[in-house]
Amino acid sequence: MEREPEQRDLVGSLAKGLGVLEILSAAPGGLRLTEVAEAAGLTRAGARRLLLTLVAEGYAQQKGRQFVLSAKLISLCRVWLGGGSIWSLAEPILREVSQDVGESCSAAVLEGEDVVYVARVAGRRIVSVSLSVGTRLPAYCTSMGRVLLSGLDDAELARLLDKASIRANTPKTLTDRQALAARVADVRRAGYAIVDEELELGLRSIAVPVRSRTGAVVAAVNISTQSARFSCEEMREILLPPLLEAAAKIEDLLAFQ
Amino acid sequence: MEREPEQRDLVGSLAKGLGVLEILSAAPGGLRLTEVAEAAGLTRAGARRLLLTLVAEGYAQQKGRQFVLSAKLISLCRVWLGGGSIWSLAEPILREVSQDVGESCSAAVLEGEDVVYVARVAGRRIVSVSLSVGTRLPAYCTSMGRVLLSGLDDAELARLLDKASIRANTPKTLTDRQALAARVADVRRAGYAIVDEELELGLRSIAVPVRSRTGAVVAAVNISTQSARFSCEEMREILLPPLLEAAAKIEDLLAFQ
DNA sequence: AACTTATGTTCGCAATACGAACATTTTGGA
DNA sequence: TCCAAAATGTTCGTATTGCGAACATAAGTT
Numbered sequence: 313m314e315r316e317p318e319q320r321d322l323v324g325s326l327a328k329g330l331g332v333l334e335i336l337s338a339a340p341g342g343l344r345l346t347e348v349a350e351a352a353g354l355t356r357a358g359a360r361r362l363l364l365t366l367v368a369e370g371y372a373q374q375k376g377r378q379f380v381l382s383a384k385l386i387s388l389c390r391v392w393l394g395g396g397s398i399w400s401l402a403e404p405i406l407r408e409v410s411q412d413v414g415e416s417c418s419a420a421v422l423e424g425e426d427v428v429y430v431a432r433v434a435g436r437r438i439v440s441v442s443l444s445v446g447t448r449l450p451a452y453c454t455s456m457g458r459v460l461l462s463g464l465d466d467a468e469l470a471r472l473l474d475k476a477s478i479r480a481n482t483p484k485t486l487t488d489r490q491a492l493a494a495r496v497a498d499v500r501r502a503g504y505a506i507v508d509e510e511l512e513l514g515l516r517s518i519a520v521p522v523r524s525r526t527g528a529v530v531a532a533v534n535i536s537t538q539s540a541r542f543s544c545e546e547m548r549e550i551l552l553p554p555l556l557e558a559a560a561k562i563e564d565l566l567a568f569q
Numbered sequence: 570m571e572r573e574p575e576q577r578d579l580v581g582s583l584a585k586g587l588g589v590l591e592i593l594s595a596a597p598g599g600l601r602l603t604e605v606a607e608a609a610g611l612t613r614a615g616a617r618r619l620l621l622t623l624v625a626e627g628y629a630q631q632k633g634r635q636f637v638l639s640a641k642l643i644s645l646c647r648v649w650l651g652g653g654s655i656w657s658l659a660e661p662i663l664r665e666v667s668q669d670v671g672e673s674c675s676a677a678v679l680e681g682e683d684v685v686y687v688a689r690v691a692g693r694r695i696v697s698v699s700l701s702v703g704t705r706l707p708a709y710c711t712s713m714g715r716v717l718l719s720g721l722d723d724a725e726l727a728r729l730l731d732k733a734s735i736r737a738n739t740p741k742t743l744t745d746r747q748a749l750a751a752r753v754a755d756v757r758r759a760g761y762a763i764v765d766e767e768l769e770l771g772l773r774s775i776a777v778p779v780r781s782r783t784g785a786v787v788a789a790v791n792i793s794t795q796s797a798r799f800s801c802e803e804m805r806e807i808l809l810p811p812l813l814e815a816a817a818k819i820e821d822l823l824a825f826q
Numbered sequence: 827a828a829c830t831t832a833t834g835t836t837c838g839c840a841a842t843a844c845g846a847a848c849a850t851t852t853t854g855g856a
Numbered sequence: 857t858c859c860a861a862a863a864t865g866t867t868c869g870t871a872t873t874g875c876g877a878a879c880a881t882a883a884g885t886t
Contacts, residue, residue: 317621317624317625318835320836320873320874321617321618321621321834321835322618322621322622322625323582323586323618323619323622323873323874324843324872324873324874325580325582325583325586325842325843325873325874326582326583326585326586326619326622326623326626327622327625327626328583329580329582329583329586329587330586330623330626330628333645334645337645337646337648337649338648338649340649340658344863344864345863345864345865346862346863346864355844355845355846356845356863356864356865357843357844357845357846357865357866358843358844358845360578360864360865361578361579361580361843361844362580362583364574364578364579365579365580365583365584366583366587367574368574368579368584369583369584369587371587373661376852377852377863377864380661381649382661383658383661383662383818383821383822385642385645385646385649386646386649386650386818386821386822386824386825387818387821388590388591388594388642389594389642389643389646389821389824389825390821390824391594391595392594392595392597392638392642392643393643393824394824396597397597398597403782420640421639421640423627423639423640423641423644424627426644428640428641428643428644429643430640430643444647444825445643445647445824445825446643446644446645446646446647446648446650446825447644447647448644448647575866577842577843577867578865578866580842580843581841581842581843581874582842582843582873582874601832601833602832602833603831603832603833612875612876612877613832613833613834613876614834614835614874614875614876614877615874615875615876617833617834618874618875633883634832634833634883
């Protein structure tokens with residue numbers, strides 16, 4: 313079942329319904345039937361059925377002619393994150409690191425060409441990184457992204473970099489695909505990644521992999537800070553050891569799954 | 570379109586697929602095909618199609634024979650939440666309670682010795698509580714205030730009560746600082762507060778805490794009503810359950826901060 | 827290696843989802 | 857306020873989609 317499934321093995325109505333859910337999630341003020349139909353490329357009748365089903369299942373609410381996403385999606389995420397998931401168990405570990413070094417500490421997984429934050433603990437600085445659980449960032453120019461990419465084999469990495477949207481966020485952003493591949497190979501060898509103002513000027517972070525029992529890179533953890541606070545060398549000396557320790561503790565938790 | 574929709578207006582495959590998504594969200598370690606089929610009350614073939622579709626759409630991943638929810642759902646929540654403040658998103662939750670019980674429903678945070686209203690939904694009564702977002706009321710003699718004070722430690726509570734301006738608004742107002750501290754301790758133990766005509770004759774309200782992930786009391790939600798309409802006992806039996814449910818839903822939103 | 831369990835695949839078919847057309851409601855402008 | 861336009865609701869014939877059963881294959885256990 314690792315192969316690409318045949319189209320006949322998929323349920324088109326479910327795919328369409330999920331598409332409608334995504335459209336609604338990007339419209340916090342709600343949308344009207346016709347707007348949803350257009351956005352989803354469906355007829356009114358088709359979109360109406362899907363919307364009514366989302367309402368009936370509790371994922372959306374109807375206010376007059378507006379369809380608005382309801383908080384059920386949030387509850388579902390909460391169940392997943394909170395229900396003894398690895399990420400709820402990892403959070404105290406991240407909190408300890410964050411309190412130890414005074415910076416924000418996060419965990420993320422790879423989703424397509426992005427990383428998605430699955431756990432985050434804020435640091436105690438006033439000027440601080442404002443990212444949250446659920447935030448997506450491009451993998452190619454983030455420390456956790458680099459670490460997660462280092463867990464792919466060369467063919468997968470080449471394929472992903474080939475298709476990725478790559479742009480220079482700052483003058484320091486590495487955008488050449490071959491140079492990126494070489495940087496990821498460096499990360500693979502070194503066992504950690506430091507990204508220095510490639511996502512945003514002033515933002516520097518260090519990440520390490522979290523591995524499953526089989527050695528696969530399943531997540532990354534990082535510490536993000538301001539480049540004014542830690543040099544790259546200081547990150548290596550001061551931030552890397554507690555980060556490696558946190559990753560090891562999270563890996564211990566993974567051993568039970 | 571406000572009527573209950575006919576069954577033929579709903580898409581059964583979407584409903585089933587959402588059911589599978591919910592089953593996966595409650596299984597952080599993942600499930601096998603047969604387990605999902607049983608949990609969803611579907612045949613293997615049916616469950617397999619839905620699972621493959623969730624995988625194809627990015628909501629799940631297949632690791633060997635395990636199907637695991639992916640982080641896409643979380644990033645969808647982030648997109649949705651990104652557009653507004655927590656309290657604007659909490660308003661529909663308060664509205665639902667308000668419509669259910671017919672009374673006004675509010676949320677507030679602690680500022681100094683006052684509570685400050687951050688969200689409010691009016692009830693449908695003609696004689697009704699006329700307070701607004703931004704309104705400040707003294708914490709010591711309001712239900713939300715009592716709940717918020719119950720989140721302080723004893724030293725903080727003593728300090729605040731010592732400095733607070735305390736006066737008898739009605740003959741029922743508790744003004745003795747030690748008696749107030751004891752009442753707050755009661756609230757801490759009980760997990761809710763009822764304030765009975767201490768702010769204003771005829772005004773009775775019940776409040777519960779909203780807690781952050783770390784368990785800190787960060788806000789309170791309440792239902793305010795006329796003492797002619799609900800006895801304290803009825804408040805406990807009729808108003809407390811929906812209020813606790815609303816607090817839990819708002820706490821789900823807080824998980825994303 | 828043999829057996830059991832679990833999953834993958836195929837195919838006939840019925841039920842489900844579909845869209846078009848008409849009916850009704852809502853909205854906006856004069 | 858009235859009317860026309862826009863939006864949504866409803867119905868129904870039908871084609872397509874999703875279905876499950878049966879067989880094939882793979883994985884796990886002893």
